Amino acid sequence: MSTWHGCSIRTRLTVVAGAVMALICTAVAVFALVAIREASVEGRTKRLITHAVEMGKQIRHSGVSPRLPLDRRNEAVQVFDPAGTTVAATPGFGAREPPITDLRPDVDSYTIARLCDLHAFPGQCKIVISYPFHKANGVWLLNMAVADVPWYVGPQLLISLAVGWLLLAGVTAAGAYRIVGKTLEPVGAISGKLAQITASDLGHRVPVPKYRDELRDLAEIANRTLDRAQSAVEQQLRFASDASHDLRSPLAAMRVQIDEALMYPQETDWPRTANALLDSVERLQDLVTDLLQIARLDAGISGQRDPVDLTGLVAAELDRRPRRVAVIRHLTPGVMINGERIGLARLLNNLLDNAERHADSAITVILALEAGTAVLEVCDDGEGIAPDQRELVFQRFARLEASRRRDAGGTGLGLPIARQIAETHGGTLTIEDSPRGARFVLRLPGHAAPSADHARTPTKV
Structure with missing residues (x-):
């Protein structure tokens, strides 16, 4: 065998x-x-x-x-x-x-x-x-x-049948050998081209046969797979480059501060230097945390999915710490979803931190249940985001000019992480039109709790 x-x-x-x-x-x-x-x-x-x-x-x-x-x-x-x-x-x-x-x-x-x-x-x-x-x-x-007539009837008939048997079997085998060889020629060409592809050279593509058959479908699927692989590798290279740049910035700042303090130890305000170093360490810690979260999401690692009271989760995160601006909430009671509580809390806090960073005086949080979909809106009354830049903010390490002015220490990963968490839960995160400021809309599959009162309860904090 x-x-x-x-x-x-x-x-x-x-x-x-x-x-x-x-x-x-x-x-x-x-x-x-x-x-x-x-x-x-x-x-x-x-x-x-x-x-x-x-x-x-x-x-x-x-x-x-x-x-x-x-x-x-x-x-x-x-x-x-x-x-x-x-x-x-x-x-x-x-x-x-x-x-x-x-x-x-x-x-x-x-x-x-x-x-x-x-x-x-x-x-x-x-x-x-x-x-x-x-x-x-x-x-x-x-x-x-x-x-009586013998079983073979006669030698001439037996010889004729044997010759015909040999000819037909031989011709069939020879024809099959030739046809299969011609059919598998594109496979050899595809294999040869695939053998030339390496991790550092993903620009090659396999030849596509001219006939519309299964081998052509295979070649087209292989080329599409190579396109995705090349895009993923290029994205990882850009990500590594951007991450290296963002990691070097706080490290460089810390080195300069330490060198300056060591050069002039008597003139250095050590508490002030320590606070500056602590800010850089916190920024570095936030960046590493975000990078680890991105790595987990890219690897498809997620926690256990359980029924989550989204209304209670949003209310708890809003009450967890005070904000520099007022927070207006309109939460529909009893909105339930199936998801990972820690990931959803991270998503909500990323949206709230972003809104707080750009808001002038207030943040509005609205939670409702619409036709089997939990809809969460986080709005701020800041400058807003131009329509042509609404997808740009969800790219990793992308930061608009307004964001850099308001918070130079941001990582540029909060919103990309939020969208990726939403997508892993089968939902979407988009920016939609608003009379003022930015309006982030999260949609997740949801349902009402069995004994929920669906009346909205507006609260201002």
Whole structure:
């Protein structure tokens, strides 16, 4: 079996095609041999009957004479008078020889049979007829035997069938070998091109066959996969470059502060320097935390999904710490979703931190349930985001000019993480039109709690 699986597909399909054709040819040959043999036996039987009738007629009218055709080739003949005496026979079956067969036909009919190992023909099979006919002095009996048709009918037929079997099986195997080879040529070209692709050179694409078939579909799918792989690698390279840049910034600031403090230790305000270093460490810690979160999301790692009271979660996060601006909430009670509580809390805090960073005086949080969808809106009354930049803010490390002015220490990963968490929960996070400021809208599959009161409860904090 290991040898068989070690052969090429071309060889295996050729062998299978040849074997199948050989089986078909064998079945056809056996069927033809049986049919031809049966036809030959039937024809030989009919001729034997005709000969018996003709000979009985001749003896009835002319009597037994030397002119009686008792020397037919391949035939044995015995003629018995009413007393059972042999009156004529072919050479070797004289008066002292017993009857060729023990068949006892009715006086008004004949009996024919195919018999083997007769005493007169040991080891042979014969077609035997016992034919009674009437003469003036009584009933005479004519026994005749001819050789039965062998299983192979004849050597010429057997040779013809064998040659046809070999030709058909050979032609089928050769044709299958050629056809499979031509069919698999694109596979070889695709394999050769794929072998040239490396992690540092993803620009190659496999050749696409000209015919619209499964191999063309395979080549197109492979090219699309390579496109995605190249995009993913390029995205990872950009991400690594951006991450390295953002990681170097706080480290460089810390190094400069430490070097300056060491150069002038007596003139250094150490508490002030420590606070500055602590700010850089906090920024570095936030950036590392965001990078770890991005890595977990990219790897598809998520916590256990449980039913979550989204209304209670939003209220708890709003109450967890005070904000520098007022927070207006309109929360529909009893909004339930199925998700990871920690990830959802991270998403909500990223939206709230972003809104607080850009708000002038207030943040508005609205939670509602609309046709099986939990809709959470986080709005601020700041400058807002231009329509052509609404997707840009969800790109990693992307920060608009307004964001840099308000908070130079941001990581540029909060909103991308928020969107990715939303998508892992089967939802969406978009920026939609608002009369003033930015309006972030989160949509997640949700449902109402069994005993929820759906009246909105506006609260201002």
